[in-house]
Amino acid sequence: MGSGSSSPQPPTRPQAQVLPSQQGQPVQQRRGNFEEVQLQYGQPQAVPAHGYGQPRTQGAYGHPNYNTYGSQGYGNPQQYGKSNGYTHHSEYGAGTSTGYGGQQQRQRDDFDDDLDDWIDQKNSQVPSHQTNTQQSSAVSEDDLILETFHHNDGTQYTVLRQSGHRAYLDWQTQDWVQFPNEWLGQGHFGEQDTLFTEQVQLQTTSDAEEPGTSGTMSSGYGTEETASSTPDDDRDGYFDHPLKGRTVITYMFEEKRNVYCYMDDETGYWINMPLMWELHNEYIRKQVHEIQESIPTWTDEIDILASLRQCNYNTEQTVANYLCLGDPNLGAKRWGGGREGQQQLQEKDRQIHTLQEQLKQKEQEIQSLLQQRVALKAEVQEKVEKVSELNEKVLDLEVENNDMHVKLSASHMQMERMKTMTPSSFSRRRHGDESGFDSQRESSAESMTVVKAPRTPTPEPQPPPGPTVDEETLKALNHTALELDKSYRSLKGVVKDGFLDLQDLTKRAISALGQISEMDSSSGAEVEELRVLYRKEALQRKLLYNQLQELRGNIRVFCRCRRDDRVGGYMQFPNDEDIVVPTGGSKKSFSFDKVFSPASTQEQVFEDTLPIVQSCVDGYNVCILAYGQTGSGKTFTMMGPTDNPGVNIRTIKELLRICNDKETVDYTLKISMVEVYNETLSDLLKEGSIGNATLDIRTMGKKQVITGLTAIEVKTEGDITDTMETGFKNRTTAFTKMNAESSRSHLLLMLTVEGHDKISSTTSFGTLMLVDLAGSERISKTEATGQRLVEAAAINKSLTALGQVFQSLRTNALHVPYRNSKLTHLLQPALGGDAKACLFVMVSPDEKNVSETISTLTFGSNARQVSLGKAERNITKGGKKK
Ligand SMILES: Nc1ncnc2c1ncn2[C@@H]1O[C@H](COP(=O)(O)OP(=O)(O)OP(=O)(O)O)[C@@H](O)[C@H]1O
Structure with missing residues (x-):
């Protein structure tokens, strides 16, 4: 590699x-x-x-x-x-x-x-x-x-x-x-x-x-790091070598700079992949597409890949670079780490806010259109039902009408027949043969046939002239027939009109529905446009925020001197960035991003860690550590008493607040608690296995996973305190079992924040590690035996490793020795790279601890120089503020 x-x-x-x-x-x-x-x-x-x-x-x-x-x-x-x-x-x-x-x-x-x-x-x-x-x-x-x-x-x-x-x-x-x-x-x-x-x-x-030797070579060459070359590892893959005509394995190595190589199986060397070939790799293609999605106008894939390489395969950085170069409004010159940067960030926030408002309004419009559409649909449905009801009525009327016609014809015929009947037969029928008459009346059709087709071939004798039927009856029958006909016609007219009305209404409803659909799709396009704009603004905001933080330093070091009214203050705090420690006739001065004197409050201390919390919500890995000798106030600063909580509780509360405030993003917050004691990791939230739930760190792809670690979802402040109480109870029980002290172990509170943006449909993952380190002091001379000696060796190993990591980051070493201890291995995602860290170096105000104080401040000073990269040129020189 x-x-x-x-x-x-x-x-x-x-x-x-x-x-x-x-x-x-x-x-x-x-x-x-x-x-x-x-x-x-x-x-x-x-x-x-x-x-x-x-x-x-x-x-x-x-x-x-x-x-x-x-x-x-x-x-x-x-x-x-x-x-x-x-x-x-x-x-x-x-x-x-x-x-x-x-x-x-x-x-x-x-x-x-x-x-x-x-x-x-x-x-x-x-x-x-x-x-x-x-x-x-x-x-x-x-x-x-x-x-x-x-x-x-x-x-x-x-x-x-x-x-x-x-x-x-x-x-x-x-x-x-x-x-x-x-x-x-x-x-x-x-x-x-x-x-x-x-x-x-x-x-x-x-x-x-x-x-380039042991450490570097171990990566992917068969030592424990080879585990990362599992199929889960998205860095390895295959490539069809165009000259060899066969597939060769590829692996993307991560050092300070990522270089894409393929394995030349003849020489056994890893060879740098040419740009054109690299584009064929699935992982790279994905990255290039991601960038193209953010900047559709950037079409040259080779150009994108070249820039991607320059940015160490960091897509966000690549996009940021492009935007900075391509957009004069974001010109690098305009960037400053101070007020100017803050103003730009605020401007972005305003733009995002406006976009969010516009989106909200559009979504409300869509909502009302949808409601209108639903109402119209219901109306149309109702009309359609009415039409079909009327249709049925018309059918019924037609049937009735037919019946009536038949009856009328029958009546007419009967009347005709009655007209032609002889008085005798009429009288006979009237007085004796009612049944014959009735049967004729009931079956008019038959009667008609009978009338039309004479029953007997013998012609009947002609009745005598003169009235043969009751005049009144005939009139009444005629009248009824006319009335019926009239009412049928008027009903038919009403039905016809209703039918036409309904047809008209339906036509209008359908055209309204069409219009709504049109409006709907045009609003949809507008909303999509706004979404794209929002995504772009949100990405730019994240990048600007990130740049601002970077300019301020990815590792910020704060110093806090604990309050102790029993001892006189021998240290001096000339301003809020320097601390002076008198030692043996001379004075040593140390500078930090912020120095908190003994008078400082928990609120003041927390205030300066706020930006880092925001980063976590934005999907970054962040870490807050407290380093110092036992009794210097690490736990007070991190945990604090219940009535005056420290950074941990305040940070998690703030996280919850930010998560709940963002309506457009669904957040899931989970807590884990891990203890590192004598190079062993224990899960403090695992039920029923107090002190025995040891953990392992595995590398899966580019991710680091702590196998079997319990992560509890928290939604309220109550959840947080309950979970932490459980962890602390388990910690105490475990230490009582081991006859050990908690100050000899490192305590890590790990939070994962997963956010799903409902508008942009993107998901972000951030982790926040809150670390209360074991006391950094050397153990007392009489205690250098047995268990205490092992504890001391373990603390020494891990804190030395932490120092080595800071040192390697500071000198931009190719290899950062994260794996030199369980602590640094665990903290790897939160130290270096994109991660942001905040280190509290805690000192005691007691003069008798001066040597530990100097050692702690030196550690902090060295760590601080990790962050000085860009900012160093502007405001610092030799680790000291000018
Ligand atoms: N700023 C402060 N104001 C008031 N009291 C403090 C302050 N800092 C620490 N203390 C008190 O000093 C004592 C020691 O502090 P603390 O337990 O936080 O030290 P520590 O560095 O975490 O020690 P250990 O390594 O044993 O965990 C505690 O009683 C704590 O309440």
Whole structure:
């Protein structure tokens, strides 16, 4: 793996370079960032080198151990390996050291015997990390030194050196194991971290795995990081090599700069992918399309990809760059980290607000149109029903009409027949043969037939002239028939008119519906246009906000001195960015983004962390850490008492408030609580497994996942306090079980914020980590045994690793050693890259803690320089504000 400029590297694990002279010889530790230490603590005395067991000379800082750097052959440095601009001094049997000539073998034998005894003694003091066998140390406390050994295979060991003996801590068993001599030629020691000596905690980048060697090579080459090359990993893939005519594997490596490479299976080298080829990769295509979606006018894919490469495959940054270059309103010149930037941000907020209002109005219009449409539809439906009802009525009337016609005809015929009847037969019928008459009346049709077709061939005798029917009856019948006919016609007219009316109404309703549909679709287009505009504005706002934050620094460092009315204030706070610590006749001044004096309130402290909370809602990984010695006020600042809560509670409340205020976005907030104790992660919210729910960190694709971690959804402040109470209860129970103290562990409160924007249909994921670190002080001399020693080693390892991470970020090192401890591994997503961090360095106002205070402030100063990149040119110089 390499950067754009680095030469391809073979996919083999780098082997240790063992010099003949190193074989089997004890190697003294290397000097790491010595120049920096000199700046802080003055010039260490370079004294004649000597070997193991030689008395040490008092160091410049007044402590015997401090001089262990200079005392061991410092005068004869021999550089090996690759450094990041630092001079590494190591001594491999150089002439000026005591040398391992004639007496060498005897000395080593003695050393080995002593070491065995010493390790037995140490381990007997560490029966288990669950017991607290506090035995007094039999060894001289002045010699107790913690070192980090970097094996060439990429593994890092915590090594304890005492009177020339070395043992490393097996984190699995938490036993001290004799340090194998043969390892001495297979790696190197990092700068030592003494438990008792005055020394800065930060280590140099050179202590970390070196770029391009063990650390870098381990990524994707078969060490534990190879796990990321699983099918879940969206960075690996395949590519049809156009020249070879076959598929080759590809992998996108992430360092400080991402470089797309493919594996050349003939040479075993990773080769940089040409632009044109890279475009065929699915992952890249997706990114290019994402950018094109944001900026449809940017059509040149090669141009986009080139810009994407420049922006380290960060799509948002690519879009931001384009907008900044392409839009004079966003010209880089106009950008400042101060009020101007804030004003632009406010302007964006206003535009977004206007767009939101317009969208709201449009949506209301659509809503009312929809309601109208529904009402019209109901009306049309009603009319249609009426029409069909009328239709039915018309049909009924027609049937009735037919019946009536038949009846009328029958009546007419009957009348005709009656007219033609003889008086006798009429009289007979009238008086005796009623049934015959009735049957004729009932079956008019039959009668008609009978009338038309004479029943008998014999002609009937003609009736005598003169009236044969009752005149009145005939008139009445005629009248009824006429009335019926009249009412039928008028009814038919009414039905016809109603029918026409309805037809007209239906026509009008249908045309109104058409108009509504037209309006609907044109409003839909308008709304879509507004949505696109909103998306663009929201994206620009996010980018501007991000840039503003970047200009202010992605890692902001605040210092807080705790309040303690029992001690007099020996420190000075000349303004809200500087703190002055008198020490041994001189004064040391440190600058931070903000300094909170003992008089500061929880509200004031929280106010400055507010922007970072907003970032989390916008989908960034953010982190707030509290660093400092035990009792310096870390927990007070992070948690705080119930009636005066600290950053944690206030932050989560603020998160809830922001989430609830944003009507256009649906948020889901989840909390997890993790404890890091002796390099073991525990889930504090897992039910029924207090203290036993250990966790693992896995890399899945580009994401880091803590497998099996409990995440509880919170919706109200009550949910938050309940969840946190559960976590703290579990923590206390677990520590009581282990007979340990909570201040010896790191507590991480992790929040995930998932937001679904209903307008733009985008989803954002942000994480917020609130970290109360374990006390950074060195343990007291009498406690350097058993469990306390393991705890101290674990804290030392993790805080040193944290310092290394800051240091690597500060120097833009290719490799950031996140995996040097569980803590930094866990914090990886929240440190570096796009993430934003806020570090509180906490100090005690008590003068007797001055050495810890200086150490803490130095840690904070070094960490602060990580953030200074762009801002440094404008407002700071050498880490100090002008
Ligand atoms: N700013 C402050 N104002 C008033 N009291 C404070 C302040 N800061 C800390 N304290 C008090 O000082 C004591 C120690 O503080 P705290 O427990 O927060 O220290 P700590 O650094 O978290 O220690 P540990 O590493 O043991 O967790 C507590 O009683 C706390 O209430």
